[in-house]
Each structure stands twice: as C-alpha cells, then as structure tokens.
Amino acid sequence: MPVSVVWLLVVFAVSAVGTVWVVWRERRRPSSYRSRFEAEMAEWRALPTEVQAARDEAALHAGEAAERAAARANSLYRP
Secondary structure, X not given: OHHHXXXXXXXXXXXXXXXXXXXXXXXXXXXXXXXXXXXHHHHHHHOOHHHHHHHHHHHHHHHHHHXXXXXXXXXXXXX
C-alpha cells in the first residue's frame, strides 16, 4: 500500500511541475490565433500610411485577378 501512495504522490508532483512549465511557456510565447492576430495588427499599425495603402491596393488587385481567372476557367467548362 505505501508503494502505491508514493507513486501517486510522484504522479501528482510531475503533473504539477508539468502544468506550471506549460503555463509559463504559453505566457512567454502565446500560441493562440488571437495573440498572433494582435501582433500582426500591431505590426500593421506601425507601418507608414503609404505602405499600408500600397499593400491594400496590391491585395485588391490580386483578388480581382483571381476573380477574373476563376470566371475565365468557369466559362471554359460550360456545357
């Protein structure tokens, strides 16, 4: 009986240390999507307005080109 109690205490100690370590690591480098999004938005806000506008225009042009390509491909497959 005492051996199983010792093993139980060892398991509890290892799980407690593991939990503290995982929480510490997660606080140091968050892995959630929200934290990455907030970091990317902070980086975006730090850019000059002209650079933001240029990247917006590039994204819009890429979207329009993809739309045209999809419409062109769709028109090829009509019966």
